[in-house]
Amino acid sequence: MPQIAPLTTLPFAKWGLGFSRPLVIAGPCSAESRDQVLATARGIVQHAPQVKAFRAGVWKPRTQPGHFEGSGNVALNWLKAVREETGLYTVVEVATAEHVDACLKAGIDMLWIGARTTPNPFSVQEIADALRGVDIPVFVKNPINPDLHLWIGALERLGRAGLTRLAAIHRGFNWFERTAYRNSPMWEFPIRLKARFPELELVCDPSHISGTTEHIGSLAQQALDLNFSGLMIESHRDPTTALSDAQQQLTPERLGEVVSALIVREQHAAIESDRLQELRDLIDQLDEEIAQKMGSRMDIAERIGEWKADHNVVIPQPERWARIMTRQLRLAKELGLSAAFVEGVDERHP
Ligand code: PEP
Numbered sequence: 001m002p003q004i005a006p007l008t009t010l011p012f013a014k015w016g017l018g019f020s021r022p023l024v025i026a027g028p029c030s031a032e033s034r035d036q037v038l039a040t041a042r043g044i045v046q047h048a049p050q051v052k053a054f055r056a057g058v059w060k061p062r063t064q065p066g067h068f069e070g071s072g073n074v075a076l077n078w079l080k081a082v083r084e085e086t087g088l089y090t091v092v093e094v095a096t097a098e099h100v101d102a103c104l105k106a107g108i109d110m111l112w113i114g115a116r117t118t119p120n121p122f123s124v125q126e127i128a129d130a131l132r133g134v135d136i137p138v139f140v141k142n143p144i145n146p147d148l149h150l151w152i153g154a155l156e157r158l159g160r161a162g163l164t165r166l167a168a169i170h171r172g173f174n175w176f177e178r179t180a181y182r183n184s185p186m187w188e189f190p191i192r193l194k195a196r197f198p199e200l201e202l203v204c205d206p207s208h209i210s211g212t213t214e215h216i217g218s219l220a221q222q223a224l225d226l227n228f229s230g231l232m233i234e235s236h237r238d239p240t241t242a243l244s245d246a247q248q249q250l251t252p253e254r255l256g257e258v259v260s261a262l263i264v265r266e267q268h269a270a271i272e273s274d275r276l277q278e279l280r281d282l283i284d285q286l287d288e289e290i291a292q293k294m295g296s297r298m299d300i301a302e303r304i305g306e307w308k309a310d311h312n313v314v315i316p317q318p319e320r321w322a323r324i325m326t327r328q329l330r331l332a333k334e335l336g337l338s339a340a341f342v343e344g345v346d347e348r349h350p
């Protein structure tokens with residue numbers, strides 16, 4: 001492993017922007033027009049006064065071509081107008097050095113790196129180089145795929161460029177197993193990130209996890225219960241006409257209701273108990289994952305049983321069973337688990 005300087009990040013309280021837990025960021029997926037941006041910002045100020053920062057995508061990284069790719073540089077003027085009129089801080093997604101320069105020139109307050117950019121070390125390095133010597137807050141979304149190292153690597157690249165007002169945004173992961181969400185929350189990843197960097201502020205983006213408006217409130221609450229320090233929620237004055245992510249955007253009115261319904265529990269006073277809670281949360285999340293995996297394994301085992309019955313093959317296959325056990329016992333040894341434990345798990349799920 002290469003030796004790199006430890007990541008130093010400041011808590012929200014030291015960002016000098018008056019942020020406290022929970023920091024709520026809201027705004028449309030995309031800045032579509034001056035009217036849409038300003039009407040949304042006014043609605044947010046009116047209905048969700050807890051919101052401190054206004055987000056909007058100016059350059060949109062679309063998975064496939066042919067979709068709305070953002071309004072580009074002109075939209076930065078609309079955000080400037082939001083800042084002047086409402087006092088909300090502005091935050092924009094950047095993916096290239098040109099985006100960074102344009103945002104800095106336009107006086108955008110904060111930046112975020114999107115889930116499709118975080119996993120690309122060339123892009124992240126380009127952004128970090130463009131930010132060297134600039135003291136601006138940057139939020140780093142998790143990579144679209146569940147890889148903690150890429151997430152950490154992106155934060156470290158920015159840290160090495162001298163940035164300290166850094167935070168991570170958890171927006172869920174693209175996962176091949178079908179879940180109730182657009183992006184699987186896999187909470188153990190942000191929890192592990194926090195365990196590794198206890199000072200790092202964690203923000204949850206329930207909009208991109210949910211993919212619809214349905215789960216936004218419950219995901220936001222779950223994030224706060226897991227000790228996240230902030231939320232980024234998509235809001236559009238008229239989601240039905242949105243040019244991107246129409247399904248998951250809340251009207252400012254609804255946003256106000258969702259945010260007001262959140263219960264913010266006190267953080268534990270003692271650092272030790274925070275740490276204990278984090279570890280317990282980690283265990284709970286892993287247990288949930290294990291249960292889900294066991295369920296998936298059971299489903300597949302049942303399908304194998306059915307296939308064997310249809311094809312007149314006897315169900316127990318002793319050689320295969322012996323192979324599985326040998327592999328599992330080897331794995332158990334490598335992981336420091338007892339053989340009895342692994343045998344017990346596998347016996348319950350033949
Ligand atoms: C967004 O915030 O609108 C966006 C594109 O998000 P993500 O990078 O998380 O997909």
Ligand code: MN
Pocket residue numbers: 029030234244245
């Ligand atoms: Mn979006």
